[in-house]
Amino acid sequence: MPHNLFPKAYYNKDFLFSPHARTIRILAEYLEPQARLKRHKIRGLIVMFGSARAHSPEELSEKIRELKERLNTAGDDEAARLRAQITRDERMSRYYADAARLSSLLTKYYTSLPGAKNRYVVCSGGGPGIMEAANRGACEAGGKTVGFGISLPFEQGINRFIDRDLAFEFHYFFMRKYWFMYLAKALVVFPGGFGTMDELFEVLTLVQTRKVTKKLPIILYGSRYWEEVIRFDTMIEWGMISREDVNLFKLCDNPEEAFEYLKTEINHQGDQEPEPPSAE
Numbered sequence: 441m442p443h444n445l446f447p448k449a450y451y452n453k454d455f456l457f458s459p460h461a462r463t464i465r466i467l468a469e470y471l472e473p474q475a476r477l478k479r480h481k482i483r484g485l486i487v488m489f490g491s492a493r494a495h496s497p498e499e500l501s502e503k504i505r506e507l508k509e510r511l512n513t514a515g516d517d518e519a520a521r522l523r524a525q526i527t528r529d530e531r532m533s534r535y536y537a538d539a540a541r542l543s544s545l546l547t548k549y550y551t552s553l554p555g556a557k558n559r560y561v562v563c564s565g566g567g568p569g570i571m572e573a574a575n576r577g578a579c580e581a582g583g584k585t586v587g588f589g590i591s592l593p594f595e596q597g598i599n600r601f602i603d604r605d606l607a608f609e610f611h612y613f614f615m616r617k618y619w620f621m622y623l624a625k626a627l628v629v630f631p632g633g634f635g636t637m638d639e640l641f642e643v644l645t646l647v648q649t650r651k652v653t654k655k656l657p658i659i660l661y662g663s664r665y666w667e668e669v670i671r672f673d674t675m676i677e678w679g680m681i682s683r684e685d686v687n688l689f690k691l692c693d694n695p696e697e698a699f700e701y702l703k704t705e706i707n708h709q710g711d712q713e714p715e716p717p718s719a720e
Contacts, residue, residue: 469615473608477586477623480606484560485586485623486546486702488539489639490570490630490661494532503529535630535662536573542628542661542695543577543585549703551583560625560706561585565616566598566607570630575601588616617642625706626657628698631665647688648681657705658689659698666691 455461495503507522507529514522543562550559562578564571566587578585579601587602589609598607610616621643629640640660646652660666675681692698 469610469612473619484625485563486560486626487563487620487624488574488628489636491632492567492569494536494569496536500533538695539570539573539630540577542698543574544581545699547578547581547583572599588619590616626702628659630661659692660689661692663691663693
């Protein structure tokens with residue numbers, strides 16, 4: 441009988457996609473990104489999170505036109521809902537523009553530094569909305585940009601502004617979070633929903649408990665949103681966090697302020713965290 445009728449285990453797709461090989465798939469989501477990031481000499485990431493629902497200025501114009509057309513025939517209740525939607529869309533589109541602007545400022549700054557050691561790049565979750573804005577700002581500034589995507593049934597895939605060889609699609613949320621954190625030099629969190637909150641609070645927990653020991657500046661962008669949604673003062677009043685814990689992050693409201701803060705706070709020495717071990 442020909443020997444090729446008995447494939448090696450690593451050619452057996454039924455096995456590789458079975459529960460028995462879950463550990464192998466998890467390890468692959470560690471080793472494959474490691475190899476690619478190393479090949480592109482990515483030494484540090486400025487990670488930007490935020491809502492996938494924010495529209496670009498171009499998308500907003502079309503969306504507002506459609507909503508205003510519907511207003512012409514809407515009843516009172518529907519008209520009120522549509523006007524509220526227009527307000528929300530316009531507000532979130534401003535955050536999209538701010539994210540793109542901040543990403544552009546950071547990219548231009550880091551690509552201007554001499555040598556490759558501190559040329560950190562902007563990284564997002566790879567999807568639409570604020571994530572797209574972060575990658576777009578870096579791309580249009582002429583820099584590399586990374587996207588750590590996640591396979592979800594209800595979201596589009598990797599956005600078009602990410603370098604194709606720096607676009608990653610994860611299955612396991614915890615492996616995606618690992619790569620966000622391992623090479624992160626700073627975190628900028630724009631208004632967002634459950635996913636954004638999950639990522640923010642995991643990072644804050646790791647920093648608060650000193651599981652992350654490197655210097656990690658964290659910006660919460662959009663003070664009105666964060667102060668309305670998360671009542672940090674109430675958490676202090678109830679004794680759930682210490683007063684000093686609010687010093688783990690900074691509130692910002694414009695791209696230039698955020699850029700100047702990050703430029704000052706990000707550690708440029710590159711020696712607080714080892715690079716991932718070679719996969720070679």
